[in-house]
Amino acid sequence: MATVASSSRRLSGRAGSKPTDDTLPRLLRWDWTLLGATVALCAFGLVAVHSSQWASFQQNDPANLYYNVQHQAVPMVIGVVGMFVFMALDYRQLKAWTPRLYVGTTAMLALVLLLGTDRNGARAWFDLGSFTLQPSEMAKLTMVLGLAAVVSNDRDGPLSYSRFVAALVVLGVPVGLIMLQPDLGTASTFIVVAMAVLLVGRARFWHIVLITLLSGATLFALVKTEFLAPYQVARLTSFVDPTSTKIDPTWPEDKRLQEQRINGVREQVRYAQQAVSLGGLHGQGFTKGITMNGGYVSQTHTDFIFANISEQFGLVGAGLVLGLYLLILLRMLRIAQLANHAFGTLICAGAGALLAWHVFENVGMNMGIMPVTGIPLPLVSYGGSSVIAFLWLLGFVQNVYRRRDARD
């Protein structure tokens, strides 16, 4: 296995220095496949965000038919500009900035608990008037950078204990803060990133097992101590059996409301699955997906946008989206291989794991095989913070690619 990996590295090393690449100006020597897939996904995302609530806007507010698209396009532009900026800088120099970025975002995570706005039962947003900011999305970026910085070690041999403990601290503080929101989904992404970075960063096997056990125990404790509201628990469990409970009118009102809320979650799960099914091979057509465009499911443009895409564009459209993600992921892992520095490799591995987990969890919940959490479909779901964070992260990955040949 090691031979295969190393030989492929050599092969691609040659490919990386192929003439076409050299003829390009240095600035343009980025991974065109990755960039193309990124742009394609963003474009697809804008279309999906538009169509997901098209019917609703058409009826309720036709003057603002393009509200969502406009509001998504602005952060996308910010994200793309940032992506190019982060491409242009040298990521190795950025390593020095990482502690500051990490501390900054962690402070924001703390602040949001004090000053943030509640939405969907979680306090995760700063309300800044015309737009909102979700610091946990930014924290994803700094988490990748922070963990990569702490774990990266260009010397051979397994990860030292001190680095492992440092990694645990870097992981633990933001995760703790996010658990308090509470936002288990986002917390899970951090843990996945940590596991990937530790895996690639040559951590000992039992370190990874330890993190898994710690996460499991925390989750168990949260449920047991009723830190999570019953409907929040239902979001995590209802994918197993999304059948609604029959509400008994003799129940006390509290219980009835609670059960109704839980049924709402189950309904969402069912409808999303049905919407995916209704897509068939070619889909129902742009804005014609009645389940998703018809308002059966809330969050059609955010959490459940994949069901929406699937219903409108069918297996072809949904497959294309998944294919683009897979392409991006393979490129990321490839760049991880190509990187000249462990920091670069770990950025790519962490970013890859982050993206893969987002896609798997989000698409999985849309198709009824994963619990319902609020984590978005990268680059596609409506939500500026997330789009910016992922575009910038991809900028880092491109950066690693551009500097694959650079020596210290």
Next chain:
Amino acid sequence: MAGETSGLRLSVLALVVMGLFAALFSRLWFLEVAAPPDLIQQVQSRRIREVPLPAMRGRITDRDGRILADNRRVLSIVVDRKAIQRRSVRADLFGRLAGVLQVSVEDMEDRYSGKVTSLLYEPLLPLPLADDVSEEQASFLRERGEDYPGVDVQESWQRVYRYAPLASNIIGYLGRISAEEWPVLKEQGYQLPDTLGKSGIEKEYEDDLRGKPGFARFEIDAAGRAVRALEGPENRQEPVAGKDVQLTVDLRVQQYAEQILDTELRKRRLERPPRPLKPGTNEPDLSQPLKPLFPAGAGSLVVMDPTNGEVLAMASNPPYDNRWFNAPLSKAKFQQLFGFGNNPNTPLINRVISGQYQIGSTMKVFTSIAGMRYGTLKPTDQPDVENSKGRYIIPNCSTGEPSGCERRNSGGFRYGSPTLTEALTVSADTYFYDQGAKLYEKSKELGGAPLFQNELRAFGFGQASGIDLPDENPGYVPDAALKKKFADRGVISKREGAGYYIGDNINLAVGQGLLSVTPLQLANAYATFANGGVLREPRVAYGIREPGGATLKGQPNVLNVIDSPATRTLGPVLRDENQPQIDLPDSIRAPIIDGLRGVTQDFSVCSKDAPCRSGTGFDTFRGFDYESVPIWGKTGTAQDVTQRDEKDDSLFSAFGGPKDIGVRYQVTAVLEDSGFGSSAAALTVRCMFEKLGNLSAFPAVNPSDPLNRSQTRAAILPRLAEADQLCLHGVDQQIYDSAFGTKSNASVE
């Protein structure tokens, strides 16, 4: 990148990623391509909503095409529910609409919040804010659509009874579906907000009138809002309008019947006995108020054509106005108008088909037929049946006879020994008591066959006439079985109910006793006699016509019944196919016909051993032009068990018609608690025949004024013209005015 382990570990990561994506792809494949069909089905059914498109109800016209029940275009102001979801928008819109529509903001808010429960919440349909607005209000809002977003003018159809209250008892009314009806009606495609015929023709011909509702299917979203209307024939079916029903009723005859019946009853109610004189003087004693003579609370008048069973008029008094049922009525108002439950004179009973009466002497025609048929009566015989006091003594009477052994004549008169013709003309009770007794004996002789009852049943007594109106009462004819049933129910004593006695048959012979006959049954029995013995089902509907028939030029209220296509004609219908005609040879008919002629025409009938008397209806019909309009009739006075004269029901049934067209009319009047048949009932029949015989013209009929909902009566009939009041021997104007509510009525009513 340093170290081969990192490369290996990256491969592990890559494998994990590939694994996750493999899972996603296979799940996607499973859901989209291999999806279970029932999942799709489940979604399809959820997202389609069917909205009924009501059909326009068929019209009801009289026989000449006057549109009695029509549909009126109603303009309502509605608002799109989505447009007023926001509180501030709603408050602003309602505030501005309140002035235009003259509806309070609170009222509109109540409608929005669903507090007005009569408006069934149909989230797909816009919310009605004001019903039945004027054209001006509608066009004001139409022209300013920009200023009133979401507001629309909607057209719907409302039942309108153009000539109400005339013929309300025939036409009936519509009502909402009741909880008991719902399970059945649901199967027939009704929707909960639908109305349907609850009474009269509206109920009887519901299936024709209703039409076929259509539907439109909409795709809806989770909130139940229509996303778009689906196209194609499977998704939209236009409603089919209901068919028109043309009645046999002639509204001119109907109006006149209602007017004279009502006027005569009022007259009777206002009649007072002569004032007693002050003791020792010739001055009337004014100190005591006079008690009314007759309660005269209710009555019926029916006009039919004996040759085919068509009902030309059917008046039931007290009348009601079916327009009351077009709008919600408070319980108190309903009670005030209809007094249901505690008022025996409630207007909602169509007494012509549901009123149960003893028919008194009008029975004697049928007693005579039975007697002649079974040989107990020979028309020329002059049986000696009275004792010196003018009483009839039941032969072989045992003391056990429950109703006693002696029967007196009504009014205590003596009739001597008349022939059949004379007995009918002067209505000699004793003559027919004797027949009752003889028929009883004859029955026994023949092994107990109920000869008399069978004869009566042949003429339609004791069974539903089969008229095309709901809620008909079949009545009954007394026999041993009925008596037993009544005794078991405790209606009569056990002793009385032990058997069918000779006294029962004697009572029956003069239309008394345990007998229940509706005015329509009486009319139809006379019609059957008049037409030579053919018992038909009376009909109020002449035929069914295709929807959309045009009205006459210049007469928007009259359907062109000559040119509008008919679907089917409904009559005449034999009551019993197996018994097409009752055998009525001339030997039986002629003496009865003679007797009935004499009732109204003979001034002096001198029976053997009795003073000469006039026909019972002679006084009432004095001056009637028999030459042009020959008629044959019979009075009846049905005694109440209390034997008090003022509680007698007054009956008169007659047939005839202008000479040139023959016997085309049968008129029967039953006036409750109104005294002798010769006075009250006969008078209304005479007036009716004067019009039917073209001796004078029927008053014109006009569409009515809008219903005044503040009035406290169930109906206010058009006033009888002064010239026509003369026919009822004049009506005291002062009393008439007060009776009609044009002046204070406290002093007399």
